[in-house]
Amino acid sequence: MKLTFDAETESFRQTFVDWLEANMPPEAATTERPSSTADLPQWARDWQRTQFDAGWLVPGNPPEYGGQNATLIQQFIHNEVLATRHVADSFNPQALGIIVPSILTFGTEEQKERWAIPILRGELTAALGMSEPNAGSDLAGLRTKAVLDGEEFVLNGQKVWTSGAHDADVILTFVRTDPDAPKHKGISCILVPTDTEGVTRRPFGSYISPEDLDFNEVFFDDARVPAENLLGPLNAGWKVANGSLGHERAMLWLNYSAALDRFVDEFRNAVAGTDAADDDRLVDWYGSVAIDAQAVKLLGYRTLAKTRRGMIPTEQSILKLFSSESNQDAHARAIEELGALGLDHETLSGPFRHLHLDGYMNSWFDGYLRTFAGTIAGGTSEIQRNIVAERVLGMPR
Amino acid sequence: MDFELDEDQIALQSAAAEILQKECPPSLLRAVIDGKGVDDDLWQTLVGLDWPALAIDPDAGGSGATAVELGLVIEQLGYVADPTPFLATATQFAPVIEASSDAEQRRRFLGPIATGGTGTLAVAGPTGRWDPADPPVSAERTSGGVRLSGRASFVIDGDRADEIAVLAATDSGPLAVVVPRADATVTREPAFDLTMHVTTVDLTGVTVPDDRVLAVDDPTAAFTAALESAVTGLSLMTVGACQRAFDMALAYTKERHQFDVPIGSFQALKHKAVDMYTLIERARALGLFAALCIAEGDPRRPLAAAMAKAAAGDAQHLVFKHTVQFFGGIGFTWENDLHLYLRRAKAAELIFGGAAHHRAIVGRHVLSGADL
Missing domain, CATH: 1.20.140.10 (Butyryl-CoA Dehydrogenase, subunit A, domain 3)
Known part of the structure; x- marks a missing residue:
């Protein structure tokens, strides 16, 4: 147990920081704002490509996939630098974080060439088609079906919450291929190009604004996709899904931690010059958020250390739950503490911060609304609690 | 940050868990509470394992481990609701003495801990605030020593510590003084934790020689x-x-x-x-x-x-x-x-x-x- 990493690791950090400072696009070049999580303005494509070519996009990958075969600890340092500086490596995060790793893990060489590399280079963008109107927390209950007809799969059904689908070139779609098998065993995973006939994407506004268009409904009406687009074995989609969500989970906490750290900083800035420090109630609450932020970091470091030593990091299971709820409570309290000043609400078209992926909310209220993504998406807090209770604490189902 | 225990630390943690759960079962706590048993054997076991002096410098007779190892043992002590004077000795008394710049003083007061010596610290007054800027005890210099006056409250294990580290205010700034418990008037107060010794320590009229004033620049x-x-x-x-x-x-x-x-x-x-x-x-x-x-x-x-x-x-x-x-x-x-x-x-x-x-x-x- 030590407060610092070894010199070799710190020197790796410096190498990346130096590279980042020399190669990040300047703020003036990044003013065109991405309109969804699959919309890449030219500057964002260029930025991703720059990282890809230099082996800094996914350092753990081999060079042909944008990396440098970095060790786990080096991958962590890379992520930590980006997270603490709030710099996004990709503005199509679900592609880089979930879809590409799934293709690299489960795909054929042809699929890696056809899809993974162009996505990594920022030439193509991707969306993730998992949830359906009746398959949310119970994801394995999904009903969109695909039937093999000769050399093609024929898809029918509907997805929803498909972030960025209207801007994406391809959707990694989870479909039912064996309606008679137990529900986890009849699912497959198919790469569906969005220009396929019979695929309709309909973006809808979030409660932040009718112009905040990231969510989509995606309809499949006899959409025909080449059989070679099947990712992984037929009916092994649940394995791909779990693999997808498992990728980089050891480091996802860095984003949660960065969000809480950012809150701590931003609230401090918001009350700078006021007599907030004299308000015992406010100080008590703010202290509690700072403690949460530090605890998330410590539990995260602990999961990293355990992963490195081949131990099972059980703390990992509570990091999303704990940090997302803490962040949500913090934002709710912040608005209330700010009183009438908390009413301030600029428009969505306002300026956003340099290279931030999600630091573009323009009011504390927007910030609060966005925290519900953390407690709903990727497994609701309630489902997370059930999972931790059963798998970590061994409570009966 | 490498935030995980190394093999030695894990071994210490499991040894502490195993030994303490065996040596300090609920039946022992109940015997102590009922006045039908004492925790002396448990304390001697802890001393025999060198745990009270675990984080004390070897030059002063300790084992030279760190606050992390000590913390691991303490967590396991908490798991069994340790009834002994461990916590006050190792985490309240010892750190005060460690601040002394006088090696002889450190040896004198820390050395006994390795063989079962105990200590505590007195800072709080009757309102229950542990504020070193406002100690409840005062002192005045006399020829060859200091005379104390005042009463410290909520002193943990004050009734069974061999030595009590006291922060005492004087006209020319505070002093850190080590008082033999035998010289103080100590009262154990009722507390809902029935194995925790919460005491009031009356120091009025107690005089200690100069060599019991710790050599610290900023007490x-x-x-x-x-x-x-x-x-x-x-x-x-x-x-x-x-x-x-x-x-x-x-x-x-x-x-x-x-x-x-x-x-x-x-x-x-x-x-x-x-x-x-x-x-x-x-x-x-x-x-x-x-x-x-x-x-x-x-x-x-x-x-x-x-x-x-x-x-x-x-x-x-x-x-x-x-x-x-x-x-x-x-x-x-x-x-x-x-x-x-x-x-x-x-x-x-x-x-x-x-x-x-x-x-x-x-x-x-x-x-x-x-x-x-």
């Missing part, structure tokens, strides 16, 4: 630093006590059946269990971080200690109410052992400043721009 700073060790120790003891209560309640949800199913299958209990688990892990991580900051002399140690104590307080609050609730009527009985551990966890919250006090320290620190 207030020395006691402030010692309180950080004390708070860290108490936090980890709370974590251990909370873990014990949680383990008991969790096991019960798997055994107890109602409506033909184990009660642990109910979501209402699962969600509460996860909330307890989360707050215990949060407190443990912050407690170990504070110990690590102490071990490495990191400047964040005051902030880390305050975070640890606040988090321990948050954990015990939830663990107390949920675990009793999990047991239902059985948890309401004297016979059930749960309350033995909950008493320790709640008592720990009430000494050396509670969660709210420490959250305020953290809040002001961070609001003024302190780095985490």
Whole structure:
């Protein structure tokens, strides 16, 4: 147990920081704002490509996939630098974080060439088609079906919450291929190009604004996709899904931690010059958020250390739950503490911060609304609690 | 940060867990509470294992491990609601003495700890605030010594410590003085933690020779630093006590059946269990971080200690109410052992400043721009 990493690791950090400072696009070049999580303005494509070519996009990958075969600890340092500086490596995060790793893990060489590399280079963008109107927390209950007809799969059904689908070139779609098998065993995973006939994407506004268009409904009406687009074995989609969500989970906490750290900083800035420090109630609450932020970091470091030593990091299971709820409570309290000043609400078209992926909310209220993504998406807090209770604490189902 | 225990630390942790659960069962706590037994054998076992002097410098007769190793043992002591004078000796008394720049003084007062010597510290007054800037005891220089006046409250183990480290105000600034317990008038006060010795120490009229005045440049700073060790120790003891209560309640949800199913299958209990688990892990991580900051002399140690104590307080609050609730009527009985551990966890919250006090320290620190 030590407060610092070894010199070799710190020197790796410096190498990346130096590279980042020399190669990040300047703020003036990044003013065109991405309109969804699959919309890449030219500057964002260029930025991703720059990282890809230099082996800094996914350092753990081999060079042909944008990396440098970095060790786990080096991958962590890379992520930590980006997270603490709030710099996004990709503005199509679900592609880089979930879809590409799934293709690299489960795909054929042809699929890696056809899809993974162009996505990594920022030439193509991707969306993730998992949830359906009746398959949310119970994801394995999904009903969109695909039937093999000769050399093609024929898809029918509907997805929803498909972030960025209207801007994406391809959707990694989870479909039912064996309606008679137990529900986890009849699912497959198919790469569906969005220009396929019979695929309709309909973006809808979030409660932040009718112009905040990231969510989509995606309809499949006899959409025909080449059989070679099947990712992984037929009916092994649940394995791909779990693999997808498992990728980089050891480091996802860095984003949660960065969000809480950012809150701590931003609230401090918001009350700078006021007599907030004299308000015992406010100080008590703010202290509690700072403690949460530090605890998330410590539990995260602990999961990293355990992963490195081949131990099972059980703390990992509570990091999303704990940090997302803490962040949500913090934002709710912040608005209330700010009183009438908390009413301030600029428009969505306002300026956003340099290279931030999600630091573009323009009011504390927007910030609060966005925290519900953390407690709903990727497994609701309630489902997370059930999972931790059963798998970590061994409570009966 | 490498925030995981190494092999030696894990070995120490499991040895401590195994030995303490064997040597300090609930039956021992009950015997001590009923006045039918004493904890002397347990204390001798701890001394035999060199644990009270674990983090003391070898030059002063200690084992030379760090605050992290000490913290691991303390968490396990919390798990058994340790009735001995361990915590006060190792985390309250020893850190004050360590501030002395006089090697002979350090040997004199720390050396005995390795062979069973005990100590504590006296800083709080009758209002229960541990503020080294405002000690309840004063002193005046006499020929060849200092004469003390005043009464210190909430001194842990004051009735069974060999030595008491006292912060005493004088006209020319405070002094750190080591008083033999035999010279003080000590009263054990009633407290709901029935194995914790909470005492009042009357020092009026006690005179100690000059060689019992510690060689420290800034006695207030020395006691402030010692309180950080004390708070860290108490936090980890709370974590251990909370873990014990949680383990008991969790096991019960798997055994107890109602409506033909184990009660642990109910979501209402699962969600509460996860909330307890989360707050215990949060407190443990912050407690170990504070110990690590102490071990490495990191400047964040005051902030880390305050975070640890606040988090321990948050954990015990939830663990107390949920675990009793999990047991239902059985948890309401004297016979059930749960309350033995909950008493320790709640008592720990009430000494050396509670969660709210420490959250305020953290809040002001961070609001003024302190780095985490």
